[in-house]
Structure formats: C-alpha cells, structure tokens
Amino acid sequence: MLRDITIGQYLARDTAVHRLDPRTKIMSTMLFMLLLFLVRQLAGYVFLGVFTAAIVVLAGIPPRMLLRSIRSLAFILALTFLLQLFMTRGEPLFRLGPLVATREGLNMGTFMICRLTLLVVMTSLLTLTTSPIALTDGLEHLLRPFRRLGVPAHELAMMMTIALRFIPTLLEEADKIMKAQMARGADFRSGNLLRRARSLIPLLVPLFVSAFRRADELALAMEARCYRGGEGRTRMKQLAFAARDGIALTTVAVMFLGVLFLRGRP
C-alpha cells in the first residue's frame, strides 16, 4: 500500500520545457519568484499569469494537476486575503463588526493571492517537468561557485541522490514490516490520533535500525569504490546549455528588466 507513493511529482513528457537544462529551469524559476514580489500593478500579474499559462500549455501539463496543488492551499490563500483586507490601513470600504475593510487592503489581498498562486504553479511546473535526478545535478552545478564560501555543493547533491535511491527501498521495507506486525495482530488504523501514533512505534523502530545498518554498509561499499568526497571527482553526465536554454533565459531576463523599468515609473 505504501508502494503507490511516487517521489516528487515528475511527469515524464518530451516537450521543449522538459528538455530545458535543469539549471535554466531553476534559475528562471528563481527570477520569476523575485518578479512576483516586485510587480505592483494588477496588469503585471495578468501578464505573468498569461506567461505561466503559456508554459503550462507548452509543457503539456494537465491543468487539473496544478488546480489540485492550488486547492490544497485554498485555506492559506483565503486567510491571507482576509488578513490583508482587514488589517491594512486606508480608505474604508465596509465594516464587519469591529473590523474595517479598506480599499488598500483589497488591493494588497488580491496581489497576495496572485503572488501565492503563481508561486505555487511555477514551482510545481519546475518539479513536474524536471526529474529529481536532473534537479539534483542542476543544483549541484549552480551551487558549485559558492563552494568557496563553505556551501557543501557536492555533499548536498550526494545526500539527495542517496535519499532518492533509498526511498523506494525503505518504503518497500516499511510495507514488509507493517505486514509482519499486522500478522502478529498489530493495528495501525483504529483508535484516536495518539493511539495511532503509538502504534507506529513497532514500525519505526525496526525501520530505523535497518536504515542505520544500510547506511553503514553503503558507506563501506562507497569507500571500496574509491569514494573520497567531491575533490578530484569527475561526472559522466555533463550538463550542456542548448539554444533553447538561451532563448528561455533571455525571455525571463527581458521580463525581469521590463518589470524593473515599469517599477521605476510613478
């Protein structure tokens, strides 16, 4: 039953967006996130919304997958909107008991909703169109220049790779332990929250013990294969920017500069 869980939410397709270099996608997403917080006009958000929708279509992602991730955020979106509406000082619109809604609040609230929605959609697009392995590779390359500042780029990437490698193995094992405990009469499903949490102990203890044993053996195997950290290590797979990466990065950069320019005007 645990085996149905997929890691990340990568949707394997063969589109221009999927083929982009992971570094391009990570950098563009980061620039886009910055943009979201710089834009101050509703027209700006409409433009960014259209841009996002264009990418969704280009990447062949079914919109309902994105709607699902927005829906899970509905509560936070509503709460943010209400807080902005009533807590911002300014020209009163209407009164609700002791609370005063303002015009400025309405504006801020609407912007917040636009920002958060586009933020969620864009980051989902990143993980939907980039495999976890490609993401890890991209992150390692992007963090490399910061190594001198003490950012352990290689180590982080290695940890992510190993985690990705062992998630299915550990899920399989958890499933096995769960069945073994159920065969001895363990009950994982009934009772209140506390009771159910406590019933997980006979699952988690063996799982952890085994994970530590695995880690120990893996470390030995890695050492036997001459692993000694990122120093002097090469990679078989080399990332290479293509023409489409140039186009994508230029597009985002132009958008970014455009917004900065518009912001400078009254």
Place this chain on the structure above:
Amino acid sequence: MDGPLIRLEQVTHRYDPGRPDQVALDGVDLEVAAGEFVAVVGANGSGKSTLAKHLNALLLPTEGAVRVAGLDTRDPGAAWEVRRMVGMVFQNPDNQIVATVVEEDVAFGPENLGVEPSTIRARVKEALAMVRMSEFRARAPHLLSGGQKQRVAIAGILAMRPRCLVLDEATSMLDPSGRDEVLNTIRRLNKDEGLTVVHITHFMEEAGAADRVVVMDRGRVVLQGSPRTVFTQARRLERMGLEVPPITALAGILAAAGLPISAASLSVEEVVDALCPSS
C-alpha cells in the same frame, strides 16, 4: 608480472585491541596468483569476511602484512590504488548501489577516480556489456532482481579496470537462479577476461567451480587445494560446520561401498559416467 598478485604474510587481525584473546584472523598466509579463481569457504565466524576486507585495505592487519601487486595496504598513500585494483562486491545487493539509474551507478567508481567523462561513458558501456546488463542501463536499480543488482555491482567494479574481483558472500542473499547468474558471470570473466576472482562463500557447491579452494576455520587457513582434493576430506569439513555438495557426498558413500567411482566427484555427469560408462 612476477610473483603473486596478492600476498598475505602472517596476517593477524583483532577487532578489539582490548581483548587479545579474540582473534578474527590468526596468522594467515595466503597467495593469490593473477588470473586465478580462488574460493574461500568457512562457517559463520571463521574469519572469511574479515579476510576479504583485508584484500582491499578496508581493514588493516593488526600484525603481518598484505601486499597487492607489491603495494603494502598499510601505506595510506597506496590504499586508493589498492581499492582500484581489488574491487569488492558485497553481500546485500541493495546496500551497495548508490545512484538512481543503473548506468550512473556503474559510473560511480570511475567518477571517483577522476576519469574523463567520455572515457567513463565508454567504460560503462563496456562493463554493462560484460555482465550482459546493457539493456537495463536506464532502469532504476530498485526494480531489478537480486541477481541483476549483483551483476550491476560487478559492472561498477569492472568499470574501474580492476585486476582482481572479490565477492564477499555476494551470492548468499540470492535465490538459486540469481546465484547462477552471478556465478556464470564471474566464471566467464575469469576465463575470458583473465580477471582474478576471490569468491567468499559458504556454499560448498559454488567452490567446486574454482581453481583452488581455501578452507577457513576459527581465523586460520586449515585446508587448501583443488576442489577435488578438498572435497575428499568430507569428515573434516563436517567437523568445521561445512558440508560437501550432495553429489560429492553420494559419490563418497558409493566409493566406500566399493563401487568404481572417485570419492571426489564434482558433478552429476561425472558420477553418471563413472557408474554407467558408455561403450
């Protein structure tokens, strides 16, 4: 090259220096020639796994010395070259695969050695072909069978261009068909590629395929020789918690009963030929 590829001289190993009475290896002398297929057998706790980990400097001798192609494993500068030359496949297939894609895992070793990316790609391709796993190169390792995982692990070693392959009970967690896959692979690598193989196992029938069988008991090498000469010592092996393969045991009983058959027969065919000689 002159002399043996691996030479162990009076190797003693204690895991806990505070307890000198507990010795995992007790004065082991052993030589492995280049191109040889050696099987090391022994019951649990006989020290065979400890011995294996001495061959690639994962463990260092408390006393004595291990030399690989002339390099002393205690020399910290030589450890990585020793590990490149002597590759090791471990018992649990799941706990030695690092990457999320088969070919990336095979590339792990050469990447650690700092090999050129284009050369790595060529070596990975070649290594996967040698273990007949080329069609699985883009698969996720957790979807492979145990035997296939061990073959990927072997490919990962081959891509480092080793001189010797050590299998530390690499077949003990596999089902019979997985065991056959791995055994056929190492036998082929030994014959066709001239790769030196040290196969640590507690399955006596697997030792039958080796050039030489080394029997370990309580940290010592107690018996060694061709499978035939070792298997004739059925009683002695049993006292050490080892059993000769069933067909050899049967041949022994038949020979004792006066039938014209060698007590050290290794295969069913051999027994059939001895009992019913075709005219």
